[in-house]
Each structure stands twice: as C-alpha cells, then as structure tokens.
Amino acid sequence: MITIKRDLFRKIVKIIKSYDEIVIARHIGPDPDAIASQIALRDSIKATFPHKKVYAVGAGVHKFKYLGNLDKVELTELKNALLIVLDVPNFARIDGIEDLEYQAILKIDHHPAEDIIGNVDWTDDTKSSTCEMITELLLDTKLVLDTKIAEDLYIGIVFDSDRFLLQNTSLETFNIIYRLLNATHINFVSLYDNLYERSIAEEKFRAYLTNNIEISKNGFGFINVDNTALEKYHVEITAVSNHVNDFYFIKELICWMFVVYDEKNAIFKVNIRSRGPIVNEIASKYNGGGHKYASGARVKDLKDITKLREDLDRACENYYSEQNN
Numbered sequence: 001m002i003t004i005k006r007d008l009f010r011k012i013v014k015i016i017k018s019y020d021e022i023v024i025a026r027h028i029g030p031d032p033d034a035i036a037s038q039i040a041l042r043d044s045i046k047a048t049f050p051h052k053k054v055y056a057v058g059a060g061v062h063k064f065k066y067l068g069n070l071d072k073v074e075l076t077e078l079k080n081a082l083l084i085v086l087d088v089p090n091f092a093r094i095d096g097i098e099d100l101e102y103q104a105i106l107k108i109d110h111h112p113a114e115d116i117i118g119n120v121d122w123t124d125d126t127k128s129s130t131c132e133m134i135t136e137l138l139l140d141t142k143l144v145l146d147t148k149i150a151e152d153l154y155i156g157i158v159f160d161s162d163r164f165l166l167q168n169t170s171l172e173t174f175n176i177i178y179r180l181l182n183a184t185h186i187n188f189v190s191l192y193d194n195l196y197e198r199s200i201a202e203e204k205f206r207a208y209l210t211n212n213i214e215i216s217k218n219g220f221g222f223i224n225v226d227n228t229a230l231e232k233y234h235v236e237i238t239a240v241s242n243h244v245n246d247f248y249f250i251k252e253l254i255c256w257m258f259v260v261y262d263e264k265n266a267i268f269k270v271n272i273r274s275r276g277p278i279v280n281e282i283a284s285k286y287n288g289g290g291h292k293y294a295s296g297a298r299v300k301d302l303k304d305i306t307k308l309r310e311d312l313d314r315a316c317e318n319y320y321s322e323q324n325n
C-alpha cells in the first residue's frame, strides 16, 4: 500500500477513534451502494469499538431491508458527534441529519467533489462505488470485516458497477473483490437473488419502456413515463429508475433520459445514462448532478424537461461529430 493511502487510512481510523458518537449518513433516494456502505461501516465500527454509539440514518427502503436495519435516533441529544458522509458530494442531498449538530465530518465518496469537504476527506471519482472504498478501508485497517459486512459490501460494488460493466470498473475493483472474497469466503452467488429478483409485472414494464422509448437521429433516447403506465403494469414509481441501466449496449443509443412525474412531491424525477457525452455538467444546470456518465435530476417545470432533453440531444450530436472528425 502506498504511503499516501496508508496516511489517509491512519487519519480515517484516528478520527473514528476520537468520537464516541458517530452518525453515518448518505444521499436521499438511496441505492444499494449508499445503504450497504452505510450499514457495513456502522457494523464494522460497532464490532471494532463496542462502546461507541454508531447510527446509520436516513429513510429506509423496504426492498433493501436485506442489507440490514437503519437506526432511529433522537439526533438533538447527540452533543459531540462525528458525522460520516458516504456516497454523496453535496449537503443538499444528505438524508436525515437536519437535527444534528456535528463536530467534524469524515467524508468517503466516489462522486466528483462538490460542497462537502470533510475534516478527513477521501473523495475519488475514479472508484466504482463507495462500497469499493469501504472494502479497501476495512481490508487495510484493523476495522472489523465479518461475513455480513462483506456480503453487503459485495452487493454494493456489484450494484454500482452494474456487474462490472460500467466505466469506473478497474483493475483495482477486481483486486478489491479478490481480496474481499479471499478474506471472507462469502457465498457471493447466493446474494444475487436479493439484488436481481423481480416480478413478471416489472419485467413487462421493462418491455413497455423498450417499446416506447423515442430515439433521435443523434442516438439520444427519451421517455416520459405516464403515470397510467405505472398503474397498468402495477409498478411503483421507482420501477423507472430500476430499469435505466438495462439500456446500456443498445447499438442505437449513446445517451438516454427517463422521466417520471412524482405526484406526491410535485416533481419530475429524471435518470440519465450515457456511453458517449459527459452528462453530469448538463444535469447540474437542472437541479441535478451525479457521475460523468450516470446522472439524475429533480425538475419542477415541464419546460425544463424539454430544455434538458434538447441539451442532451445536442450533446449527443456534438459527440458524434467529434468522433467522426
């Protein structure tokens, strides 16, 4: 392990050791990488330092319950807490810490840096997932790594790299996976049921998306999912984002945008994926952001949906002309 990384890990363990109250948070609308990294690190710190009070906070998601439980805690009662922020680069998208007065921040994240800067900060947007980073941390320090923690971390890495298909999957990702499996001997094949099992209704809904996506001459795909389609296929609003990664490797698509209207919050939820143009800078103009090739946005006005769609289509056009010159 190179010295810089060793120093960083020493600092991370030191700041964890310095606090007896620790709150671990991640982004709103969490995915398995966000929740698994949070629960795995909480369980590891608790197993390593049994006297510490460690809480994983934020809204739970029923279908990710298998990763473990989140904590309900009166945050106003914590007077000397370390806040650990995982898998989120900006304060506006941290879930569940409104009532917390923290003393310091430890940040570990694989998104491009935004406004959160940790007192100890490990931000690396070349990593496949936050779980890959937590795995490395646990493998290379005295923080406990047991079977359940290893299973959660494995799921987080597989989910966020989309089964090692996406851009940030690296030699290092495979090295970390090798070391994780070697150290813990988890039965990783048995974990895929939880991650990938779906109802036939959901599968039919995926076919609906395939049948209804509009593809421009520039290779840009767009679908605004009607709420009646959700009713017809008996699926929740989250089914839309569940399927956005299924559209990788379609020859005619280099970038695609899914939209669904969230009636409860009166907002359009947008998922964007690309294997051509960089999309996070475009998404950030529309109350969004994320990774270079995988972004999201929350848009109030339908007119902005149209503008975002046009911007992305233009980015595809420019990408094509750059490739052909």
Ligand code: AMP
Pocket: 027, 093, 111, 241, 244, 270, 271, 272, 287, 288, 289, 290, 291, 294, 295, 296, 297, 298
């Ligand atoms: P999603 O399409 O929801 O899976 O999100 C893809 C990536 O974009 C993830 O890294 C999210 O954290 C990020 N993201 C999603 N929505 C937003 C938003 N409104 N603002 C900033 N980043 C977002």
